[in-house]
Amino acid sequence: MSTTDEDVNPYDLLGISIEATEQEIKTAYRQRSLKVHPDRNRGNPDAARKFHELHQAQELLLDPLRRMALDAKLRIKEARKARYASYDAKRKTMVEDLEERERTLKKARVEKEAEKKARWHENERIMEEGRRLREERERELQRKEREREELSKKAQQATSTGMEPPALGLLDTTVRVKFSLSAHPTVTDASSLSTLLAPFGPLDDASIVLSLKPAPPKKPKRVTALVPFKQIGGAFAAVCASGRPESGLGDIEVDWAEGKEPELIGWLKKMGQLGGDGAATKNANLPKQNPNSLRTPATVDSRSATDTTTAPPPTQETSFSSFPSTFPDLSAVPPQPSAPTEVPGLDYESLTLMRMRQAERARLEREIREREAQEE
The missing domain is CATH 3.30.70.330 (RRM (RNA recognition motif) domain)
Incomplete structure (x- = not known):
């Protein structure tokens, strides 16, 4: 869900702390959801999206296992921020460069996957086009074969009705x-x-x-x-x-x-x-x-x-x-x-x-x- 991403903090959406109880979570959800309910905000196009995010945040925090995983991730993030704050300027620059490279590699990997997927779709399209052309050729050959059979049948009918002369036999002369x-x-x-x-x-x-x-x-x-x-x-x-x-x-x-x-x-x-x-x-x-x-x-x-x-x-x-x-x-x-x-x-x-x-x-x-x- 979108609420599990690092950029979206369920606690921030509901306006509560990481130590909030289950009752505090429900109360915060009820208060905030009433403000962005779609029926009360028909003129706001973002009301439905915000209401859905609040609902997803409440479900995540009311699930003990999922909340435990989220809390661990948030603590790691906070610890990373604290360490980063204690770094000097040179080390901060190194960390920023490392993170930039990671983002670049991730972007390249995503683009490569997208390119691979596009290439696969293109191959599928070419194969489908080849199948279509082959079927058209087969249909054309079948049509020509039917025409030849019809012409041959008409020629045989013309011969049987006497319009065409019979072929000269081996002993006819x-x-x-x-x-x-x-x-x-x-x-x-x-x-x-x-x-x-x-x-x-x-x-x-x-x-x-x-x-x-x-x-x-x-x-x-x-x-x-x-x-x-x-x-x-x-x-x-x-x-x-x-x-x-x-x-x-x-x-x-x-x-x-x-x-x-x-x-x-x-x-x-x-x-x-x-x-x-x-x-x-x-x-x-x-x-x-x-x-x-x-x-x-x-x-x-x-x-x-x-x-x-x-x-x-x-x-x-x-x-x-x-x-x-x-x-x-x-x-x-x-x-x-x-x-x-x-x-x-x-x-x-x-x-x-x-x-x-x-x-x-x-x-x-x-x-x-x-x-x-x-x-x-």
């Missing part, structure tokens, strides 16, 4: 070729097979795999090969020309290596880039036709893009006879791809050729169905 060796005795190795399929597009000759299967009893020897094209357009053209003599693939079965149409071809059909949704794989039930009954374009000039022309039957000099006899109306087609999304592995020319081959196949199937209907 590879076809499986099957034929009887008796029908094509000269096609016995990868080089001859590459020459046979070269008109449909560039091939990866080094990756062609050809297998000669042993012939069962009374059956001709069969040849199976996997032929990778460099572009899916070439593979599509070969599959469309499967089994067609006018394309040089009579008695040769050409199908997709995976046994099903690539997703990219299905996507092109769905987006209207290859005409209707007709099958792009070989139709084994199609009857063989006389090559003279199939028409191929002899010339294509700028005078009429939609006129149909009749060409002589294909000969050995014909490099590629799988073009349609009736060209689609290219005058309405812009010079750039109409699809808003770039199709991987296809340029505009390849896409146009695939459209023409699909149109030709649809035309041939239609003519065959009409001819069968007339025969019936």
Whole structure:
């Protein structure tokens, strides 16, 4: 309490001597407290403080142990004053210097403690600021991660709804070729097979795999090969020309290596880039036709893009006879791809050729169905 300090003497506050009795302490407190009671001194701002000091002084002096400690301290102080009074001028100066140094050391110690405490608070503030910045960075990273996940999810949804073209698979440009060796005795190795399929597009000759299967009893020897094209357009053209003599693939079965149409071809059909949704794989039930009954374009000039022309039957000099006899109306087609999304592995020319081959196949199937209907 403040009354225990050396600068505040409880006896002086109550106006009594150090030998005062308990009754004298109570009487002195009652008399002095009435003078500074806050209710009687509403205009005095120090009245409450003085009243509190008097109350603390009374409590201290009425406690025997605390009063005993206070009396001992006061006696030591009085003895020090008495000794100081008996000193000569030189010794008084030495005592004053000593006390001054003690006060200076005490002040320095207090300032050091205050500085240490301020430094601790500053470290705490810096650590708190670091935690706050770290949490903000983590929240920012989490926000960016959520945005990336949302973009990825939207991209997947766009792909699943067909707006984006599917990626080109590893075997999407590879076809499986099957034929009887008796029908094509000269096609016995990868080089001859590459020459046979070269008109449909560039091939990866080094990756062609050809297998000669042993012939069962009374059956001709069969040849199976996997032929990778460099572009899916070439593979599509070969599959469309499967089994067609006018394309040089009579008695040769050409199908997709995976046994099903690539997703990219299905996507092109769905987006209207290859005409209707007709099958792009070989139709084994199609009857063989006389090559003279199939028409191929002899010339294509700028005078009429939609006129149909009749060409002589294909000969050995014909490099590629799988073009349609009736060209689609290219005058309405812009010079750039109409699809808003770039199709991987296809340029505009390849896409146009695939459209023409699909149109030709649809035309041939239609003519065959009409001819069968007339025969019936």
